[in-house]
Amino acid sequence: MSALSELDYQQPAPITAREGFQALLADIRERARNEEFDRQKYISQDVIERFKQLGVYRALVPTRFGGDQCSPIEFCQMIEEISAADGSAGWVASFGMSPVYLAALPLDTLKQLYADSPDAVFAGGIFPPQPAAFVEGGLEVSGRWKFSSGCKGATLIGVGISPKNGETLGLPRLAVMPREKVSIEETWDVVGLIGTGSHDVVIDRVVVPEEWTFVRGGPANLDEPMFRYPSLSFATQVLSVVGLGVARAALDVLSDMASGRFSVTGAPALADRPLAQMQMAKAEAELRAARAWFYESMANAWASVLAGDPVSMEQTNLLRLSSTHATRVSAEVARSAQMLSGMTGVYRSNPLSRFVNDTLVITQHAFMGDMTYQNAGAIFFGNKPLPGYL
Secondary structure, eight states: OOGGGOOSSOOOOOGGGSTTHHHHHHHHHHHHHTTHHHHHTSOOHHHHHHHHHHTTTTTTSOGGGTOOOOOHHHHHHHHHHHHHHOHHHHHHHGGGGHHHHHTTSOHHHHHHHTSSOSOOOEEEEEEEEEEEEEETTEEEEEEEEEEETTGGGOSEEEEEEEEEETTEEOSOEEEEEEGGGOEEEOOOOOSSSGGGOOEEEEEEEEEEOGGGEEETTOOOSOOSGGGGSOHHHHHHHHHHHHHHHHHHHHHHHHHHHHTTOOOTTOOOOGGGOHHHHHHHHHHHHHHHHHHHHHHHHHHHHHHHHHTTOOOOHHHHHHHHHHHHHHHHHHHHHHHHHHHHTGGGGGSTTSHHHHHHHHHHHHHTSGGGSTHHHHHHHHHHTTOOOOTTOO
16 A cells, blocks of 8 residues: 555545546656656646646635635645655645735735636745835835746746835735736756746836735734644645655655666566665655654644644644654655665666655755754753744
8 A cells, every 4th residue: 555545544535536636647757757847947837737627726725715625634645646746746736835825915815816716826936035115006026036936837926025114124025916027037957856947036116016915924814724724834844745755756666666677797686685675664664654743743733723722832843843854754765765776776767866856955945954953952942942933
């Protein structure tokens, strides 16, 4: 049985069980193998359209706006399965979590945003926040923002600004605008997650109405349970679960290739070598353990939300720590699979090379840094973490 379906607690059928989703995953897997996404450095628009049709972008949208109002666990399971087909596709799909960010917009703005469809595709460039002066009609936004994953297929773009009154800068906000008001400069030249299209977005004197801006991480103006779940932790989880999916794919690919692979020296097939068997078992155990803790932490926090209780600092700490742990373990597992494959796994045509690079890039994200361990340790000792951790 695939690790993607094994949980110690009961969950509803995954989103990916819906008709057409498995066909899409097979298509993504084949196109990733042919390097389509890496070659063009973004996920093809027809894949984005199929994500919309199948509910990726409406998964977390409240039912009152026509969405599916899924739980955070259901959403992460979906991203995990997409990521097992291709890490870049999973990473781009993960920004279907944008309703959690956008919930800080005024309610009337949210009604406008979802008036035509719950399938808004959002991408953002948050750092560095650029000064934006108040002018007639709103805030005048100009600047350049990096790491705007999925911007090529987005319908809405959000960028970080610091509202400016004279010489005074207010709390950083996100300014949301239609994609057509933004220029994209294709600067994404990296070794992993190449297909995410995390290019620079450039904006020149676009006036954004103030009601289309919000304080990132500010209180939600929606009261559904999802908006009482720790938003920063969830923003981390939807990315770290990409690593879990890619690592799962790495072990599955290794297993498929091992039984038929013979050594040029006449040694037994890889699957028949005791050392390889032991290393495979260790990798499976490490991945499944990290995954189990990841979802267990989510389940505990979600149970508090559904009970009407606040998610505690201790619960939130475990959400953050289990996410970073999952990311690091995923990278180690993918590398172990490549090591076991021998020279076969170093060829660019071998998916194991892509899996290793994708998982390593995830570990570089700021959410997954070593500061997680410092902050988590401080809480375990009864001290306060650094600002912004929780």
